[in-house]
Amino acid sequence: MTSTPSSSPLPISIQDLSFGYNKGEPTITHATFDVKEGEFIGIIGPNGGGKTTLLKLLMGFLDPWKGSISIFGQSPKKHPNGIAYVPQQLRFDKQFPITTFELVLGGRLSNLPWWGSFSKEDRERALHSLEQVHLSDYAKKPFGTLSGGQAQRALIARALTSNPKILLLDEPTSSVDAQAEADIHELLSKIRKNLTILMVTHDIRSVINHVERVLCVQGRVESMSPAELCEHFALGLYHFPLIQTPQSHLT
Ligand SMILES: Nc1ncnc2c1ncn2[C@@H]1O[C@H](COP(=O)(O)OP(=O)(O)OP(=O)(O)O)[C@@H](O)[C@H]1O
Ligand SMILES: [Mg+2]
The missing domain is CATH 3.40.50.300 (P-loop containing nucleotide triphosphate hydrolases)
Structure with missing residues (x-):
């Protein structure tokens, strides 16, 4: 089957x-x-x-x-x-103080051990995903300040950090x-x-x-x-x- x-x-x-x-x-x-x-x-x-x-x-x-x-x-x-998913609507408060890098790093949450700290590999993976979507220069910028297209690319980067198939x-x-x-x-x-x-x-x-x-x-x-x-x-x-x-x- x-x-x-x-x-x-x-x-x-x-x-x-x-x-x-x-x-x-x-x-x-x-x-x-x-x-x-x-x-x-x-x-x-x-x-x-x-x-x-x-x-x-x-x-x-x-x-x-x-x-x-x-x-x-x-x-x-x-x-x-x-399997990774970029949802149709992200319910997200634009004022929430999170950088683009942190948003993307959040895609590694399911890889976190129970004591809950991101590893060097998690951070490297997030940086690589940002590079893939051409947003490296925006890593430290608040996610809420990105344009619609940039925000969408950041969400794709977030999905890519888990290394999906x-x-x-x-x-x-x-x-x-x-x-x-x-x-x-x-x-x-x-x-x-x-x-x-x-x-x-x-x-x-x-x-x-x-x-x-x-x-x-x-x-x-x-x-x-x-x-x-x-x-x-x-x-x-x-x-x-x-x-x-x-x-x-x-x-
Ligand atoms: N959580 C839910 N509870 C009850 N009905 C729902 C729920 N989510 C979706 N539906 C209903 O299921 C049907 C399909 O919804 P779905 O969101 O999958 O459509 P869609 O093709 O993605 O539409 P769109 O192009 O507007 O995004 C719709 O009639 C919708 O109202
Ligand atoms: Mg839909």
């Missing part, structure tokens, strides 16, 4: 997954898909379609009603460090300008080596050249190649539902 005989377990394997917040009202229904090592996947879908819910299920924050989720062959709860991003470019968005896409293209990336986005047009596959989430989850999605664009069919039902003939 989670691996082929000749290969190691897949980063993500989902079989017939269903989940809902309220009994009787599924948010995700009968989702089945695999993600291969090193893939960069865009996740699209209408508001309320279940994109954030899907990421939370992958992180092990929510338990499926039905079906299975496997992360490298194991339950999501067994992978606190293998899978990076989940929930609309990292939704509140930044076009230049900052392009910077983030370029950054992700650079750091994607050794990473499997799933990124929720509302602007698939700007990532279509970066991603290898697109998951359309609206209760159901459908996998499409960028070429297939472009066909939808070309036909003027880029609206929801994108997922074909017996009633909706898209071709």
